[in-house]
Amino acid sequence: MARDRYSPPALGVSGLTKSYHGRPVLKGVDFQVECGELVAFLGANGSGKSTTLKCVAGLAEPDAGTIRLQGTELSGLSGKTLAAARSQAAMVFQKIHLVPRRTALDNVCAGALARTSGPASLSPLFFSRALREEALDCLDRVGLADRALEKVGRLSGGQQQRVAVARALCQRAGVLLADEPVSALDPNAAEHIMALLAELAHTHQLAVAAVLHQPALAQRHADRAIGLLHGRIVFDGPAAGLGADIQDQLYSPERTSAA
């Protein structure tokens, strides 16, 4: 989506490097994700996709580089200011981190913990009426308002991933970081989750970065694709332009084994 010349991208990453035990896994990664855009991250196992998202989410510490969320650079911040800036990004994982014995509504309310503080926010007993209404609205946006009071453990995998997305919405994050959000789902549920992420990006102006394993899913649903190879971006362009040559570069065994 085109943005105002003066408004920053929702997520801007530049010069990101990261090593584990002296072995570089990100070697200078630069990209942006705009509001209203779904960007698919592709690449072989070990190419650095998860590490990239983890650095943005604060789950891994970058060695160098800058990360800007809604224009705010994170590196100079600490304490509450850093937490507030980071709450602009919400993570959705392949392995769904929900509490199965709690209702969908309670799980979604928990998304607000990232932007609130104090002991009152720790127990569902203290979720306010306003928060419950907001959580119900988030469930409605993922098409699950009618399952709000059901225990999450009784929902299908696709429905649970929808609850996880609703929880991220309840965090009021402008940036969704989804690490393999459909890898554990059957093909039909995967299509639905991807369509939902695209709709949230386009209709609600969220910036969505999603790690995917199937280029075809990216071509069908994403606006843009970013291809990583050995910790470097080797493709950044319209998802429709993910041709056989690029896919071969990203996934061919002789290239991917040289990590």
Ligand SMILES: Nc1ncnc2c1ncn2[C@@H]1O[C@H](COP(=O)(O)OP(=O)(O)O)[C@@H](O)[C@H]1O
């Ligand atoms: N916590 C960690 N400690 C050590 N090595 C790690 C850690 N996390 C990831 N790596 C290594 O970094 C590389 C990139 O990993 P990752 O970002 O998970 O790749 P991807 O998500 O593309 O499969 C891999 O070689 C992986 O083994």
Ligand SMILES: [Mg+2]
């Ligand atoms: Mg990964």
